[in-house]
Amino acid sequence: MTGRQPEPVSGKVSDRTSENILLEVTDLTVRLSSGVPAVDRVSFRIRRGECLALVGESGCGKTLTALSLLHSVPVEVGESRAASLKLAGREISNPPGSELREIRGGRISMIFQDPRAALDPLFTVGDQMVETLRSHLPLSRSRAVQQALSALEEAGIAECRRVFRSYPHQLSGGQCQRATIALALSTGPELLIADEPTTALDVTVQRQILDLLIGLGRKKGLAVLLITHNLSVVAQLADRVLIMYAGQIVESAQLEEIFSGALHPYTRALLDCLPALDQPPAEPASIPGTVPQPGEWPSGCRFRPRCAFAAPGCEKEQALEAFGRESGRLARCWRSAGIDFTGSGGGAP
Amino acid sequence: MSADSKPLVECRGLVKTFRLPALAAGPGSREFRAVDGLSLAVYPGETLALVGESGCGKSTTGRLLLRLEKPSAGTVTFEGRDLAALSAARLRTQRSRMQMIFQDPYGSLNPRLTVGAALAEPLRIHWRLSGKSLRERIAGLLENVGLRPEHARRYPHEFSGGQRQRIAIARAVSVNPGFVVADEPVSSLDISIQGQILKLLIELKKSLGMAMLFISHDLAVVRQISDRVAVMYRGRLVELAPAGELFSRPLHPYTRLLLSCVLAPRPGRKGAPPDIRSPEATGYRGFGCSFAGRCPLEIAACTRETPELRELYPDHYAACLVAGGKPLPDISR
Structure with a gap:
């Protein structure tokens, strides 16, 4: 790499x-x-x-x-x-x-071929990221939200706030893969x-x-x-x-x-x-x-x-x-x- | 393609709109134009x-050409006959002349039918074969696609992906169609197997004299198999040219973008891709060039005028206001 x-x-x-x-x-x-x-x-x-x-x-x-x-x-x-x-x-x-x-x-984090299958369709991208972050790191909710947003931004998502609030079906395949990469890297693997x-x-x-x-x-x-x-x-x-x-x-x-x-x-x-x-x-x-x-x-x-x-x-x-x-x-x-x-x-x- | 040969399949002004469910549509239009005024001809024997x-x-275009979908507007003719004007019975007869090969050889074969039974179906319906002549035809077909006659007694699950695709191809060509639509026929196969299936398609096409619409996203594969190439973007044709011409002198900025994104199978990092804005970032309003907003060559007129396909070189068409007018700057870096 x-x-x-x-x-x-x-x-x-x-x-x-x-x-x-x-x-x-x-x-x-x-x-x-x-x-x-x-x-x-x-x-x-x-x-x-x-x-x-x-x-x-x-x-x-x-x-x-x-x-x-x-x-x-x-x-x-x-x-x-x-x-x-x-x-x-x-x-x-x-x-x-x-x-x-x-x-x-x-x-160790993992990302998959089908980013839509890797995300839960019933929760927003943001909810999933915050949950993952807080289960691995001792973060308050608001700190976790901030960290999730910056992870999305780092993954090249320009409208990170909109994507944070979106459900997976509202995003394109490329955006979903960026979101799963952000999710995978947010915990610092x-x-x-x-x-x-x-x-x-x-x-x-x-x-x-x-x-x-x-x-x-x-x-x-x-x-x-x-x-x-x-x-x-x-x-x-x-x-x-x-x-x-x-x-x-x-x-x-x-x-x-x-x-x-x-x-x-x-x-x-x-x-x-x-x-x-x-x-x-x-x-x-x-x-x-x-x-x-x-x-x-x-x-x-x-x-x-x-x-x-x-x-x-x-x-x-x-x-x-x-x-x-x-x-x-x-x-x-x-x-x-x-x-x-x-x-x-x-x-x- | 000789200019005087008549098209085998031709569509004019083809439109297909789908209604979107309320949630997926968002604030904009509830209708999605999958195919937007497409005109295209396939000549006998060409790929x-x-x-x-x-x-x-x-894919929608392929299905429209076979009348697996009804167009919202426009016509499809096969050997000069308008498919929409045919009665259900006549259309069924016509179907023996036009067949389809699907991407997923696991989904396109009935798991409960033996290979022999799957191959027998079109032959019974269209050729009214039975008994010995049917068995002989099936054995011959299996040999033609590189399988053995005794495979007729087996079920699809007993075969690998590549072998299943051979079976699906045997079924499609069983009734000697003049026209086959192959929708990503090698995309789900292993790399070491893809070439086998491409070679088989090339051989069958030659020996049976079929025309083929080869639908694919893989430009490297397309170059190996096609005589002419049509590039689609957002429901419209943006470029149409003989294969050699398209790969050596791509004219439309979208074609050039696609080609520049194909990775070479060897080390050496590509530089940053040319300025690609994601398609979702640019809403298309229904007029102007659909590639405007992502296009590095955009001029003011591109958002007002809808470009039509123009013949910029012999047999080489592009729908772009800028391309062909002056030498294009190199955007592939």
């Missing part, structure tokens, strides 16, 4: 100072209520002030991963379990109710989880919301976990990227590395699927087969049935291995180092 | 993309 800093973000110094790590997730697993795993031993870290993108297609487990951080996977959906979940060094994998309330919406924050919005509004997130993130030194399927949005916002496929992280890299030299064939193929307006028009590209849903994962490398580079050896379970000297450069493909991606896209021939 | 943001009236 803070952009490329002068000292390398991936450098060993910042990596090893534990106070720089805001959130550390170790072996997070989510099982659906049917017993089928949907997230499979996912581990990652988020540094203070950085924007980490978690990228994947439907059913890959990215949203369940995010909800697990807040212990908010609905019981009827499934159950999450992590070997360790540390927020600023403190174990929160099994927090008492009072601490969980402080974390949820306090230290350290981490914002943004789940497809611009997917439901028009392109002109998408640009504005992205600019808002970039600006607010920088200003507040906020860490952002961006959950999305859209690599163009990732390219605008993220510092570091995790690519998920079938419940596993298959690649982890700095933003530029993903776009200039992705290691996993899935990442390559996904990039090739994106049409670009500033390139000559090309035939639509795709990846053969279907996106596997939980319960349909193949054995061994889970991308193998769709992969243009599948070879004997891919039927073995793949480990997430480090590549190069940089820390945090990981790929789950034993062939990564040896594949020549030039010429073939790695997706559909 | 015309209709692009615009949510609420611009593009």
Whole structure:
């Protein structure tokens, strides 16, 4: 979120100072209520002030991963379990109710794809903000109103008083998303989880919301976990990227590395699927087969049935291995180092 | 598009107004003009993309062209026949020539019907097929869209989103329509699957010689599939041009704004977007340019005169008083 800093973000110094790590997730697993795993031993870290993108297609487990951080996977959906979940060094994998309330919406906030669904239609935006603020901070009503208004203003809402008094249905989609961002940031969280924050919005509004997130993130030194399927949005916002496929992280890299030299064939193929307006028009590209849903994962490398580079050896379970000297450069493909991606896209021939 | 070919589908002065519930309307008018005097022609075998943001009236236009909605004013003709003048029975026959593919492949298939039964319905009604010929046609259709004949016995829930969209496409093309309206057919699909469905649509369009109205908000996708592009803003056409022309020389400031907002799929932050005021900040009064108030090129006349589509370059139309008159300043930064 803070952009490329002068000292390398991936450098060993910042990596090893534990106070720089805001959130550390170790072996997070989510099982659906049917017993089928949907997230499979996912581990990652988020540094203070950085924007980490978690990228994947439907059913890959990215949203369940995010909800697990807040212990908010609905019981009827499934159950999450992590070997360790540390927020600023403190174990929160099994927090008492009072601490969980402080974390949820306090230290970690979340915004969603559909801002209208995230707001209660029966209460004005202002009522919801004041209630949230007062449940997290010791504020008088009038102080909370003031703080809510300034949060709305900070979120780029010019007529903050009108929006404060409005019900969600009286606002446009873009205004609603600005209001949910204001609501999420009003309690001063350290981490914002943004789940497809611009997917439901028009392109002109998408640009504005992205600019808002970039600006607010920088200003507040906020860490952002961006959950999305859209690599163009990732390219605008993220510092570091995790690519998920079938419940596993298959690649982890700095933003530029993903776009200039992705290691996993899935990442390559996904990039090739994106049409670009500033390139000559090309035939639509795709990846053969279907996106596997939980319960349909193949054995061994889970991308193998769709992969243009599948070879004997891919039927073995793949480990997430480090590549190069940089820390945090990981790929789950034993062939990564040896594949020549030039010429073939790695997706559909 | 050859100038002498006759339009397959044509609408003139199309208007659709919806009455708003009292609460939603607020202090202003209780009527909402979703489509506001739209004239457009689709030629045989072409893919015309209709692009615009949510609420611009593009889906309503698609539904009006198929007469799934009745226009408040204006006419729609199909192969020269006025659809409003057809009897209910004649209209039903006509429907086999015009089909629709919807955005949501989960909502557009009946969950209680097997795929075979869903595909059989239009074939029974329009082609009166039954028995072996029906089964053969269904098997052939499934193969044409990249599925297998035995899939006919399965139910929609057994398929992925992309496969369901294939089934919906098979159903739409089953009766060899001359015209298909595809309303955001890939928007709800995964990125890795979208290309498969676009390719399928391109192939089918070629092999069946259909014309297609491709409704989308995604300009990058539109460029891959369309022959011509129509840009809609607030119920009106603001620009209409061959695809290559529109993407290389967009004329209307709104089109230029849309294009400048498309994110490139690679790092490198875009600067601040051009001066975009939110649409809700500018109430449209029913005359003048509907983009006035958001437009960086606005001149005084824009709030008085309603711009009509003018042919500024061959086959390239724009509804703007300023565009085409002089070189436009670069607003995309």
